[in-house]
Amino acid sequence: MAVAGVEERITGKVARKRPFWTMERRDSLAGYLFIAPQLAGIIVFVLIPLGLVFWYSMHEWNVLAARFNFVGSKNYEQLLADTALLEVLGATGIFSAGLVVFNLSLALLLAVLLDQKLKGITVYRTLFFSPVVVSLIAWTIVWRFLLQNNGGINSILLLAGIEGPNWLRDPTTAMISVIVVQVFKNVGLNMVLFLAALQGVPRELYEAARVDGAPRFKQFRRITLPMISPTILLTSIITIVGSLQVFAQIAVLTQGGPGMSTTVLVYYLYQQAFQFHRFGYGSTLSILLFVIVAVLTFVQWQMRRRLVFYER
Amino acid sequence: MRGELSPGAKVAIYGLMSVLLIPFVFPTWWMITSSVKPISDIFAFPPDLIPRRVDFSTYAQVFELQPFARQYWNSAYIAAVVTAGTMLFSSMAGYAFARIRFPFANALFMVVLLGLLIPSEVTIVPLFQMFLAWDMINTHWPLILVPIFGAPSVFATFVMRQFFIALPAELEEAARVDGLGRFKIFWTIALPLARPALAAVGIFTFLHSWNLYLEPIVFLSSPEMFTLPQALTQYTDAYGGAMWNIQLAAATLTAVPVLIVFIIAQKQFVEGLAHTGLKG
Numbered sequence A: 001m002a003v004a005g006v007e008e009r010i011t012g013k014v015a016r017k018r019p020f021w022t023m024e025r026r027d028s029l030a031g032y033l034f035i036a037p038q039l040a041g042i043i044v045f046v047l048i049p050l051g052l053v054f055w056y057s058m059h060e061w062n063v064l065a066a067r068f069n070f071v072g073s074k075n076y077e078q079l080l081a082d083t084a085l086l087e088v089l090g091a092t093g094i095f096s097a098g099l100v101v102f103n104l105s106l107a108l109l110l111a112v113l114l115d116q117k118l119k120g121i122t123v124y125r126t127l128f129f130s131p132v133v134v135s136l137i138a139w140t141i142v143w144r145f146l147l148q149n150n151g152g153i154n155s156i157l158l159l160a161g162i163e164g165p166n167w168l169r170d171p172t173t174a175m176i177s178v179i180v181v182q183v184f185k186n187v188g189l190n191m192v193l194f195l196a197a198l199q200g201v202p203r204e205l206y207e208a209a210r211v212d213g214a215p216r217f218k219q220f221r222r223i224t225l226p227m228i229s230p231t232i233l234l235t236s237i238i239t240i241v242g243s244l245q246v247f248a249q250i251a252v253l254t255q256g257g258p259g260m261s262t263t264v265l266v267y268y269l270y271q272q273a274f275q276f277h278r279f280g281y282g283s284t285l286s287i288l289l290f291v292i293v294a295v296l297t298f299v300q301w302q303m304r305r306r307l308v309f310y311e312r
Numbered sequence B: 001m002r003g004e005l006s007p008g009a010k011v012a013i014y015g016l017m018s019v020l021l022i023p024f025v026f027p028t029w030w031m032i033t034s035s036v037k038p039i040s041d042i043f044a045f046p047p048d049l050i051p052r053r054v055d056f057s058t059y060a061q062v063f064e065l066q067p068f069a070r071q072y073w074n075s076a077y078i079a080a081v082v083t084a085g086t087m088l089f090s091s092m093a094g095y096a097f098a099r100i101r102f103p104f105a106n107a108l109f110m111v112v113l114l115g116l117l118i119p120s121e122v123t124i125v126p127l128f129q130m131f132l133a134w135d136m137i138n139t140h141w142p143l144i145l146v147p148i149f150g151a152p153s154v155f156a157t158f159v160m161r162q163f164f165i166a167l168p169a170e171l172e173e174a175a176r177v178d179g180l181g182r183f184k185i186f187w188t189i190a191l192p193l194a195r196p197a198l199a200a201v202g203i204f205t206f207l208h209s210w211n212l213y214l215e216p217i218v219f220l221s222s223p224e225m226f227t228l229p230q231a232l233t234q235y236t237d238a239y240g241g242a243m244w245n246i247q248l249a250a251a252t253l254t255a256v257p258v259l260i261v262f263i264i265a266q267k268q269f270v271e272g273l274a275h276t277g278l279k280g
Helices: A002-017 A023-056 A074-081 A083-114 A121-133 A136-146 A152-159 A171-199 A203-211 A216-227 A229-243 A248-253 A265-275 A279-307 B007-034 B057-065 B068-099 B105-117 B124-133 B141-149 B152-165 B170-177 B182-193 B195-211 B214-219 B228-232 B244-264 B266-274
Strands: A059-062 A067-070
Touching (some): A023 B124, A023 B152, A059 A074, A059 A279, A083 A171, A083 A229, A121 B007, A121 B244, A121 B266, A136 A152, A136 B228, A136 B244, A203 A216, A265 B214, A279 B124, B057 B068, B068 B182, B068 B228, B068 B244, B124 B141, B141 B152, B141 B195, B195 B228
Antiparallel strands (some): A059 A067
């Protein structure tokens, strides 16, 4: 009895002495503290605004007239009836598709060229990459200057005896211009990612193909492309989602014109909300933009399963 | 694809690359040279690749027409604060998601990743209303708080997490046995090892802040609060026509310092970006 009592007392003491702050608990607390700033930021600056934008989209809201009335789905009905929006979505589609195709193919071409064993190749790599670090608006202003009717590009064309178009004043050439300016600005990023991917392809694969006498083009299609497919998918996701956010270039080069030919969705959203002070309809357009980004991202992640041949 | 090339193939590749280089390099050259041309020479035909007359008064006018030094400072300090803040908070969050086990870690990571789906453009209307309610319109707070804590920081957190996941656990084990706290381990062991990833995150964040355009034009209204991208577009005459040489001088002042830093540190820049987390 006495012995048991002592034992009880001892174990009781030990149990009581076991600290509340165990290693696991301290770790959990540390984890929460570490993520707290970021998590709070996402809640305050992303999730709450997303809820608000949805709430606003159900209101007719004119700041100048100080009106904020609940109208339910009216803005969404307007969205479906908005003929200008069709043009905007068309322009957005052409812009994004043109940008992705031109950006990825140029990036891949440059990466393949830079992947050769040649003297001075780093100088070329640096120069191709340099527009990425040039201030976006500075870059766009120079191009606007170059694309003037009497600007640098038409002067050079004229020296060759060609009369160039008024690039930014014709719907077709204006769209081509905004795409091209944006591609030259940022293609260096994708180029570098492709270059890293190309350099990660095991040399033995090419050697085996060469022994079999496969021509270079076939090696590229059968070995290189499948091996770098994860990078192609990643860059295409980044580029497409990025293309939907393009605003500054449009604002500086064309202001969405001529007509509505280069008014992409973000620019239209900005006009409706901050130029025409229609915050309710602007919010509805924000929801549309959100849905498009979400669907595109989802589709691309699904494609990953089917198309990506090889994963690290 | 890197077999030995014949001399003919080498010449062809050099030639092709040099032609392709023109649209990447010529605009910067044209910006710098046109910025010192008198306005009468700006649209001269045939165009002068090298200015025939040099007029530096355009640079004086950049500062006379707008509080350009102040605007330069605004952009520089905002970018510095945003870069430092993002590097700190995103690496902390990235570290916790990668290395610390705590309840709901995965679910909370998914919540953070939502930021990738919801770019700031989607939420610009409510963000404007929120900062209006907080009396922060025409201050720099929106341009600092949203990038550090909001959607733009998620990419940084993701890159840092990818880096810390790949870090061998043994590096931390010894310190844990010695009873070092989590923050100390993070600060003295993990973070110094993360330098390449931090450099990439820092470069990206700096460029993002330096180039921000939609947010400043939505949140700022007085010239002495403007940032550079916004200021550059303001060099117009009474009719709204661009004062080209002055605008290009301001553009040169904005672009060239970053370009010089890049050329000095290009190896870290390019390889840092290529070899961190981004690889997929």
